Amino acid sequence: MARRRSRAEFERVMLPHLEASYNLAMWLMRHPQDAEDAVQTAYLRAHNGFDRFQGDHAAAWVLKIVRNTCLTSLNRNTDRGKVVSLDAAMSGSEAHRIVPFLHDKQALPDANLIVEQERNLVHDAIRRLPPDYREIVVLREFEEMTYQQIADITEVPVGTVMSRLSRARKALRELLSPDELGGQRNEL
Amino acid sequence: MNCDETLNLLEPLVDGELPGREQDAVRLHLDGCSACQHELRQINELRETLRRAPRHAVPDSLLSNVRERIAKAADQPAFRPSWTRWMKPLVTHAAAALVGAVFFYGAIQMFSAPTPPTREIVAAHVRSLMDGRLTQVSSNDTHTVAPWFAGKIDFAPTVNDLSADGFPLIGGRVDYLQDRKVAALVYLRRKHRINLFILPTSAKQTEETIEWSHNGYNIVGWRDKNFTYWAISDLNLEELTAFSELSVAM
Numbered sequence: 318m319a320r321r322r323s324r325a326e327f328e329r330v331m332l333p334h335l336e337a338s339y340n341l342a343m344w345l346m347r348h349p350q351d352a353e354d355a356v357q358t359a360y361l362r363a364h365n366g367f368d369r370f371q372g373d374h375a376a377a378w379v380l381k382i383v384r385n386t387c388l389t390s391l392n393r394n395t396d397r398g399k400v401v402s403l404d405a406a407m408s409g410s411e412a413h414r415i416v417p418f419l420h421d422k423q424a425l426p427d428a429n430l431i432v433e434q435e436r437n438l439v440h441d442a443i444r445r446l447p448p449d450y451r452e453i454v455v456l457r458e459f460e461e462m463t464y465q466q467i468a469d470i471t472e473v474p475v476g477t478v479m480s481r482l483s484r485a486r487k488a489l490r491e492l493l494s495p496d497e498l499g500g501q502r503n504e505l
Numbered sequence: 506m507n508c509d510e511t512l513n514l515l516e517p518l519v520d521g522e523l524p525g526r527e528q529d530a531v532r533l534h535l536d537g538c539s540a541c542q543h544e545l546r547q548i549n550e551l552r553e554t555l556r557r558a559p560r561h562a563v564p565d566s567l568l569s570n571v572r573e574r575i576a577k578a579a580d581q582p583a584f585r586p587s588w589t590r591w592m593k594p595l596v597t598h599a600a601a602a603l604v605g606a607v608f609f610y611g612a613i614q615m616f617s618a619p620t621p622p623t624r625e626i627v628a629a630h631v632r633s634l635m636d637g638r639l640t641q642v643s644s645n646d647t648h649t650v651a652p653w654f655a656g657k658i659d660f661a662p663t664v665n666d667l668s669a670d671g672f673p674l675i676g677g678r679v680d681y682l683q684d685r686k687v688a689a690l691v692y693l694r695r696k697h698r699i700n701l702f703i704l705p706t707s708a709k710q711t712e713e714t715i716e717w718s719h720n721g722y723n724i725v726g727w728r729d730k731n732f733t734y735w736a737i738s739d740l741n742l743e744e745l746t747a748f749s750e751l752s753v754a755m
Binding site: 335339454458459489 | 516517520521522547548551552554555556557558559560561563564566567568570571572574575576578669670671714746747750753754
């Protein structure tokens with residue numbers, strides 16, 4: 318029979334995933350204060366719903382809540398007209414969405430929103446991915462989630478995880494190739 | 506295995522998602538194919554590049570802020586009415602259920618253990634959706650709806666604005682549950698209407714969110730030190746639970 322789990326147990330199981338949670342939130346929200354707010358709200362929700370945690374994979378469980386909290390917050394801001402939806406910049410079938418996006422410099426997030434100290438070519442490249450590709454790359458490469466866990470967190474089929482991951486990697490290879498980084502290297 | 510097949514499996518291979526037999530087949534092909542080896546190197550190089558990238562630095566304040574908010578939420582004691590302890594074995598042991606239910610019902614009557622008036626809640630919900638009786642005050646403004654109850658019932662319910670979380674308020678009314686007038690707030694989630702019944706709590710029961718279904722309606726109940734809350738809707742349980750969590754968090 319389910320016992321009301323204690324706050325201490327919640328902290329023991331879930332707080333170790335605070336860094337992963339904050340990182341995912343940063344990749345989605347793109348602003349430290351928004352990311353922190355989202356993580357705080359997500360952890361409160363996770364705590365309230367902790368009795369529903371089955372005990373199998375705490376990181377995946379809490380990251381799903383973090384992701385949902387971020388998306389809710391982003392949608393709300395979009396409704397208020399504060400943030401232009403990145404998805405709105407794209408149209409057509411999924412296969413064609415990613416390509417024009419990558420070449421649309423206008424679609425880059427406002428440089429002011431990016432923490433300057435963390436400016437990094439790899440970060441820039443990941444930021445240029447559409448959000449539903451970006452989150453899958455982050456979950457796979459940084460959080461080392463399995464395809465199935467990513468599918469659970471992002472609520473898409475495993476096949477979609479695989480195809481998005483593959484397209485995102487091709488795009489990242491293109492963005493991070495010496496040709497693309499051109500200027501700096503040729504001067505050497 | 507040819508090149509096309511191999512190329513499709515290189516990423517699952519690198520991600521550790523390829524079953525052993527397919528791994529062998531891919532490796533066999535790779536041994537004799539420099540083009541596919543090249544592709545594999547590219548995939549691995551990208552992975553190395555990504556993994557060298559710095560992580561976002563977690564602000565120092567985050568851990569203490571999270572713990573503080575959880576502590577605040579946990580200070581409200583847990584709500585677990587004794588009937589859930591009875592109910593769960595009843596459901597799992599179907600054979601005993603019938604006999605048990607009779608006894609269980611008797612026990613409730615005798616000891617007046619707290620029990621959710623499921624039929625009453627469903628009936629009140631359905632009634633509210635008929636004949637346009639859903640709201641007596643129609644407004645999405647909490648400052649219009651909350652004062653409206655003054656003088657109509659003998660308590661002042663808290664009216665939360667959850668529109669930012671996708672649960673716009675559409676109004677309220679006075680309803681009748683458990684032999685008394687109660688406040689009913691009406692929220693919307695897409696096309697689904699949610700009735701949130703609020704009634705004063707006198708007993709000092711512990712508090713925990715409980716959820717169940719009846720006739721296709723989902724119901725979530727919780728309690729704070731002043732009130733008992735029942736949220737009911739044909740909305741799925743997950744979103745209704747989110748609604749309750751937002752209400753609790755406010």
